[in-house]
Amino acid sequence: MAKVKGDIVIDIEKCKGCEVCIPACPNDVIALSKNVNGKGYNYAETINDECIGCANCAIVCPDGVITVYRKRME
Amino acid sequence: MKGNEAFAEAAIRAGADGYFGYPITPQSEVMEYLMAEKPHERTGMIVLQAESEIAAINMVYGGAACGKRVLTSSSSPGVSLKQEGISYIAGAELPCVILNVARGGPGLGTIQPAQSDYFQSTKGGGHGDYKMLVLAPSSVQEMADFAGLGFELAFKYRNPVLILSDGAIGQMMEKVELDEQRPRFTDEEIKNNTPWATTGKTKDRERNIITSLDLDSYKQELHNLDLQAKYREMEKNETRYEAISCDDAEYLIVAYGTSARLSQKAVDLLRAEGIKVGLLRPITLFPFPTAVIAKLADQVKGILTVEMSAGQMIEDVRLAVGCRVKVEHFGRMGGIIPSPTEIVDAMHKKIIGG
Amino acid sequence: MAEITKEELRQPENLIYKKTDLLTDKALSYCPGCGHGTAHRIVMEVLDEMGIQDQTIGIAPVGCSVLAYEFMNIDMQQAAHGRAPAVATAVKRLYPEKFVFTYQGDGDLAAIGTAETIHACNRGENIVIIFINNGIYGMTGGQMAPTTLPGMKSSTSPYGRDVATMGNPLKITELIAQLPGTIYVTRQAVHTPANVRKTKKAVRKAFENQKLNKGLSFVEIVSNCNSGWKMTPRQSNEWMVDNMFPFYPLGDIKVND
């Protein structure tokens, strides 16, 4: 069965920790870090490998800080 | 031609790209003439009746920011409404021509001519430290000439140019010689001559932004200093005036626009009485012909300013003169045009005998 | 199944989504979670996909998005408060072949700029208006807007909007839909992926309309203002669904094809 594997890259220095991406993710991939970035925001980070590259998180992120990759695995 | 019509025709011939206005007496003939002329068919110029003077001046902002030759016209209450937009235009350093065919105020005032918008025109009017270059026509010919000159100066300095006329000149009929049709700017000319204009960001340049905002106070101060330097440059290069019978004058009248026409008659009457009077007519109200008035102050025994107001320009004359000679004001208000004999009387009472 | 490392996955050929180049690299000045950012991105993605960056002139308002020109990588003008539709009118009349849009808040568009909005719409100026309705004056610190809901608290309606003394909220979008000059009037939102996709379609349609000289397209985006509403971003999105959407229902209001 072909499986889709995805990954996201979060520009953590530009993330404002708003959490809008979190409920948008079907696989609960994202959570806020306990650490803060240079601006003092708890930034978003991935917490599992379940990403399917659907880009939901990226298109709702108001600050456009998420880049999404996806590959079909044979 | 009427002054208002001459201005409108001259604007078309100056290669204007767009006119935006709102009706108000005594300047409605400007837009009426333009609409009747169908300049879109003649040159491609667009004419739009806006929903208000506020909209009209902001249309001018948008058009000027595109590097186009755009203008508006109104009369005093309408020009008051335009002040915010003018301040933005000055702050964003955009070229445009604004005609004020002034009428008496305050408030709705009267539809008759007045010169009581001098302060508004030369001292700011809107908010912030800015100046318009102000031209004051005193004939129908100058109404026409200043349309083209206005655009020239506006683009030279990236600054709004105000033509401060009044209802008498706007409505007056005189013979006028008009310039040949100048072509409108081509896209190429806009690109080369006004590289700051918003025309669409192409790959070969950074994006163009037209704004008057800078939240960084230091940068905003620098911007203000640049503006002030530009205004000093205008003072150096653009001061215009007409000196009539001033060479041997022992007394001087300072007057612009309609008042200057009447004062010229008063000068003739006074000279017929054997009194050597000259007339200094400022053509630019900003920059004001301070230096020439200061020089004449050393020559004459007294100066009368004639204005259709309670006395506004007199403050600039007094600043130029200091305390060297007496400077008095004579004027009528509420839309009344002073007669030459009234001016002669005032000269006798306030200056010569006073 | 073959495993794949993150390095192998993060290759250009696998790239699905990245911020459009039509947004600058400058960090947005908006509060965390503010819908303005998403709305900016949608508009810029549409221009990018249509390939019209070099033909587009945007007009920024006065409001939180006054600095839109810092973030949108296109030629822009900053208009006086409420006057963007007048500014855009002139730009479009003078450059009929270019794409012109305004981006305005609810105070800008539906209070101080009501006349300019209605008349540009009524003249059927061939422009796009993007209208961010967050029910409040965000920039000036959360005062009551023309769109503030009945009973809704703001800094100038601290006990809630009393319609008897403060007037009713203005559904300007429904009003505008009545005007013959508008061709497409729609109300959307940007708080979920599905809504973002719908809004993007709407914005695309609006610019396609302009390309075809069809008339004025008006896209309202009901948005949050978590700072003004004094909520977290997620709370504000929930509050928006529960309170704003019933009063400002989403969907197309007028579609003239």
Ligand SMILES: Cc1ncc(C[n+]2csc(CCOP(=O)(O)OP(=O)(O)O)c2C)c(N)n1
């Ligand atoms: C003539 C004028 N009046 C008032 C203001 C102050 N002001 C700036 S933004 C704003 C309200 C903006 O609210 P809105 O349009 O809803 O935009 P938001 O910030 O909510 O996105 C006001 C009243 C101004 N800049 N100019």
Ligand code: SF4
């Ligand atoms: S939506 Fe964007 S800015 Fe907000 S937490 Fe997620 S990644 Fe950060």
Ligand code: SF4
């Ligand atoms: S791309 Fe989709 S699956 Fe992956 S983190 Fe974002 S929302 Fe979740």
Ligand code: SF4
């Ligand atoms: S004040 Fe409101 S509208 Fe303005 S940036 Fe913050 S959340 Fe957005």
Ligand SMILES: [Mg+2]
């Ligand atoms: Mg608002």
